[in-house]
Amino acid sequence: MRRVVVWAFLAAALVFPVRAQNFEVWAINYWVIDQFFPKFIQEWNQRNPNAQARLIQFENDPYKQRLFVALGAKSGPDVFYNWGGGVLESYVKAGAVEDMTSTIDPAWKNRFLDLMWRGVTFDGRIYGVPSTELxxxxxxxxxxxxxxxxxxxxxxxxxxxxxxxxxxxxxxxxxxxxxxxxxxxxxxxxxxxxxxxxxxxxxxxxxxxxxxxxxxxxxxxxxxxxxxxxxxxxxxxxxxxxxxxxxxxxxxxxxxxxxxxxxxxxxxxxxxxxxxxxxxxxxxxxxxxxxxxxxxxxxxxxxNFTNYFSVSSFARNKPAAIRFLRELSLSDDYVRFLLRNGAIPPTKGIQALIRQEGAYPDWQSFVYGLVEQAPYYxxxxxxxxxxxxxxxxxxxxxxxxxxxxxxxxxxxxxxxxxxxxx
The missing domain is CATH 3.40.190.10 (Periplasmic binding protein-like II)
Structure with a gap:
């Protein structure tokens, strides 16, 4: 009897494809996101037909209230833009944010200036990844x-x-x-x-x-x-x-x-x-x-240290959401995009790259140097x-x-x- 049930399930799976587990990315209207994310998400969606990402943007101040309500109700974004710190920690304490500690390996963590992780680390656990500029x-x-x-x-x-x-x-x-x-x-x-x-x-x-x-x-x-x-x-x-x-x-x-x-x-x-x-x-x-x-x-x-993206604890497709953030974080194209548009990535060891690729190397070197030399932030x-x-x-x-x-x-x-x- 069990064998019949198993074969019936497999037959149904062949007839009815597995439903796509899509996910939403919430962010503010911000030039970095406006200009880079549409192409990045389009390419992601082409590679991941069963894990489609959808970007939803808000104005800065209304976004904070919308996010507060959505996370409180455990609905809304799967991936969400934030500033780290006490506000994010309050969402962590409410059980609304995914603990990403075990998924962030040394290669991922060492991508960024050490100081950047302070904004999303609480009680030794990591609840987000750097996402934009210093x-x-x-x-x-x-x-x-x-x-x-x-x-x-x-x-x-x-x-x-x-x-x-x-x-x-x-x-x-x-x-x-x-x-x-x-x-x-x-x-x-x-x-x-x-x-x-x-x-x-x-x-x-x-x-x-x-x-x-x-x-x-x-x-x-x-x-x-x-x-x-x-x-x-x-x-x-x-x-x-x-x-x-x-x-x-x-x-x-x-x-x-x-x-x-x-x-x-x-x-x-x-x-x-x-x-x-x-x-x-x-x-x-x-x-x-x-x-x-x-x-x-x-x-x-x-x-702000930088901006961050975190994954909600109720995300519909956590593995895809985390993989999405990893690909974004490790993207050399993203680093060069930021530099070529006058921004300063929170990435380690890019002094020479700033001079080579930076649209405004004097400005970008000034900011990067401030952060590198700061005893406290x-x-x-x-x-x-x-x-x-x-x-x-x-x-x-x-x-x-x-x-x-x-x-x-x-x-x-x-x-x-x-x-x-x-």
């Missing part, structure tokens, strides 16, 4: 504006404030910022806290040590932000400006503003939207300046903090920049919120 935050400046006013890139925070005064006095907007998007504001505080107190200050915050938000460096950073804002350094309407519209970038590229603090992804956006400005040689850059008397190493970086606070704290942090930080709450009140609010999570 993304520290740096200062961009308009060289033409600086030349006209005989200014030099500031090396200290005091010099930065002096440059702001000079620019404002000359009728030039010193700094552009998309304050309505909130997250661009955190770049100031994460650097200031690190420059003032060193890495342990935010390490204590991320682990929710008692009283961590009351560290003197946090209060002093808030005071320094208030001092900066009092100088009226930003463009009119900065409070409601949205990063995604590109209007802030246009002010900077056209010389109506002099500086912008932003992740290195801004370089690619400027190349796409204002190519003549980049070609002119008037785009300059410098690392975040040191703070006089601060304990933090001025070589430390803040920003602060992951963007809105990604490092748990979701329950990340959004309230951005809300209160915006109020601090708007001078609607005082520095001490900002500290007190954040400490109360953190205490509520303990």
């Amino acid at each position: 993304q520290p935050v740096v200062w961009f400046y308009n060289k033409a504006v600086f030349r006209r006013l005989n200014l030099q890139p500031p090396q200290t925070w005091a010099q930065l404030l002096s440059v702001v005064d000079r620019l404002r006095g000359a009728g030039v907007v010193p700094i552009v910022v998309a304050g309505g998007s909130k997250w661009p504001l955190l770049m100031y505080q994460e650097y200031l806290v690190d420059r003032l107190g060193g890495p342990e200050v935010f390490e204590n915050i991320t682990t929710n040590r008692p009283g961590a938000w009351r560290h003197p460096s946090v209060l002093r950073s808030a005071e320094m932000i208030s001092e900066l804002v009092a100088k009226n350094p930003f463009q009119p309407g900065w409070e409601s400006a949205q990063y995604g519209t590109g209007t802030v970038r246009a002010l900077f590229a056209t010389g109506r503003a002099a500086m912008q603090l932003m992740g290195v992804w801004e370089f690619g956006a400027l190349v796409n939207e204002h190519p003549d400005f980049v070609k002119s040689g008037d785009l300059g850059w410098f690392a975040f300046p040191r703070v006089e008397g601060g304990r933090g190493d001025p070589r430390n970086l803040a920003g 602060v992951l963007s606070w809105d990604q490092a903090l748990p979701p329950q704290l990340a959004q309230p942090y951005l809300d209160n930080l915006q109020l601090l920049f708007l001078r609607r709450i005082a520095p001490q009140e900002f500290v007190d609010r954040m400490q109360r919120l953190a205490d509520g999570l303990r």
Whole structure:
């Protein structure tokens, strides 16, 4: 009887082919993904007729909410784009992310700079793979504006404030910022806290040590932000400006503003939207300046390590999803694509390749060198903090920049919120 059943099953399999186990890849609208992934996925699908990949993209801010809801319901993406850190860790703790530790062999792991794995490693287990470009935050400046006013890139925070005064006095907007998007504001505080107190200050915050938000460096950073804002350094309407519209970038590229603090992804956006400005040689850059008397190493970086892709624990075809990410990660074509478009891959040992293949080797070597030499790298606070704290942090930080709450009140609010999570 058993033999009859087996033969019947085999006969049915011949008549009815095995159903394709397709999978979805969720990501944001981002030039790297927009330009490289369609061809990569097309080629993947040609090679894998029973494991078809489908790319679904979202705008940055709506994506975070859609992903939160989908993973909470254990539905939606099989492979999903993320920033690593505390937000991803919260999904791991909820059981929504596949543990990839056993599948990432030495050849795969050694492909990337060691620092890159920090963003997706929790309790010694790996829950994602690097997927795009190095993304520290740096200062961009308009060289033409600086030349006209005989200014030099500031090396200290005091010099930065002096440059702001000079620019404002000359009728030039010193700094552009998309304050309505909130997250661009955190770049100031994460650097200031690190420059003032060193890495342990935010390490204590991320682990929710008692009283961590009351560290003197946090209060002093808030005071320094208030001092900066009092100088009226930003463009009119900065409070409601949205990063995604590109209007802030246009002010900077056209010389109506002099500086912008932003992740290195801004370089690619400027190349796409204002190519003549980049070609002119008037785009300059410098690392975040040191703070006089601060304990933090001025070589430390803040920003996103890179972007990551993770596999959901409920993925319909986990083996194919993991193989998809492996092929992407080990693709030399992908590395060259990034270099030829001005991005900096998080790949080990590419200094010579940057000079050979890089579209903007001076820029790319600058960023790669910063990351290689950084003793410590602060992951963007809105990604490092748990979701329950990340959004309230951005809300209160915006109020601090708007001078609607005082520095001490900002500290007190954040400490109360953190205490509520303990």
